[in-house]
Amino acid sequence: MKKTSGRLADGREIVYYDLSDDAVRTAVDRRPMPATEALSQIRHDPLLDEWIGVTAHRNARTYHPPADECPLCPSREGRMSEIPEPDYDVAVFENRFPSFHGAPGKEETEDSAGLFRHAPGAGRCEVVSFTSDHQASFADLDEEQARLVLDVWTDRTADLSRSPGVEQVYCFENRGEEIGVTLSHPHGQIYGYPFTTPRTVRMLRSVAEHAAKAGGNLFDDLVAAERAAQERVVIEGEHWTAFVPYAAHWPYEVHLYPRSRVPDLLALGEEARAEFPRIYLELLRRFDRLFGERESRTPYIAAWHQAPFPGGSADSPVDSSVDGDPRLAARDEFALHLELFTIRRAPGKLKFLAGSESGMNVFINDVPPEAAAQRLREVAS
Structure with missing residues (x-):
């Protein structure tokens, strides 16, 4: 497995994982994009003793784009996507609309009784595109490709576990509109939570x-x-x-x-x-x-x-x-x-x-x- 890291136009990291050690990743994201602004907060529910995320910026996330505008397909002349390369095996990049983002900060209390507690929604959320083939699904991968994804999950777990504020790493895949998926391209996500999940x-x-x-x-x-x-x-x-x-x-x-x-x-x-x-x-x-x-x-x-x-x-x-x-x-x-x-x-x-x-x-x-x-x-x- 060859790992190559780069940056998207707004500063987010993208990492390519290739089966071939000869793969070269040099494409540049030339989209005119402002820096990512994610306003994530976590709030404590005192009745259930649980933390929840509050992420107003996610309301603007991409929703069921046409197939020819898929942000997870490789880029081509005249249409740049989230993945600048013309082809790839597996690509991982920071989510443009993350549930958890940025460095940790101090927990604060808004009331004298200590019932209303909040903190920055620190952590990291990544998108994992399993293949460049828009029409495929994970089940269509061969064993070599599936093994590569397993190795990617492992490598990302290692990286995210070292990120400031991350307490738990969660790799997952949602598939199907019935589940609530808004992009049909075969992909999963990885969350680095700032707390241990309930x-x-x-x-x-x-x-x-x-x-x-x-x-x-x-x-x-x-x-x-x-x-x-x-x-x-x-x-x-x-x-x-x-x-x-x-x-x-x-x-x-x-x-x-x-x-x-x-x-x-x-x-x-x-x-x-x-x-x-x-x-x-x-x-x-x-x-x-x-x-x-x-x-x-x-x-x-x-x-x-x-x-x-x-x-x-x-x-x-x-x-x-x-x-x-x-x-x-x-x-x-x-x-x-x-x-x-x-x-x-x-x-x-x-x-x-x-x-x-x-x-x-x-x-x-x-x-x-x-x-x-x-x-x-x-x-x-």
Whole structure:
């Protein structure tokens, strides 16, 4: 893998990742663009003890452009895109409309009771274009290309984990207009959060409680139990296990774990890396076969869950030093895994987050996990 870094016209970084060591990246972005101005803030919700982002500038982001104006396609004569080169393997660049951006700053309180707390929305958000082919999807990549994307996710995790204020790195892909995607070109995103996300905090708390009550590691015990039960296992490789979880939230949801527990992509061994493309591409292709040819591109979210970095940066505005805070649990207790799910529950029917899910965070799943796993086994290649 060859890595080449450059700058876009407004100062944002762009990084090319090429399969060939002979690749040369010299194209210059000549668009007349002002410097990026992102006004990100995070605010604390005292009832839920969660941080949320406030990002008014994102209202102006690109929305469903025509195919010939796609900002992720290579640039060509007369039409410059976000990617100046005429072709590429994988390109990563700073999001023009980031949810989190810039250097950390001090947390401030707006009221005497300390209920209204805010801080700069520090961090970094990146776009990862998986291929220059506008008509493709991740499932269309070959194993060599998919391995390159895995290596890109790993390299970006390493870089972002060293960024001031970043406490957790999240690599993910949204696919399909039903999910809310505004660009149809095959791509994903990476967020460098200035705090540990609420979902991860809950996982770490559950891991700590399980260790106190039963001993052992909760992630290990869950994966072992699913492998022993077998009825929800979708794919078993030598180094990966994919299964529909016993209490799946979504109609079709698969969790993919490496056999050897590691906290993040940086710690993933070479044998697991080598096997990942075959397993993951097969999962994506099964998702595309779930609902027949008429709906051959199933909308989905694919999300890597990685351990936060202890305490984040020394400049982090969010206090992670509270005694007993689950974010301070040993990183090696967390298990790297990927969660893949679709909001489609049947041909032509979507699973909407309505009153129970959105209002109370209580999911109601119309598809029994065992039935979902059976269906995913039936559509194997």
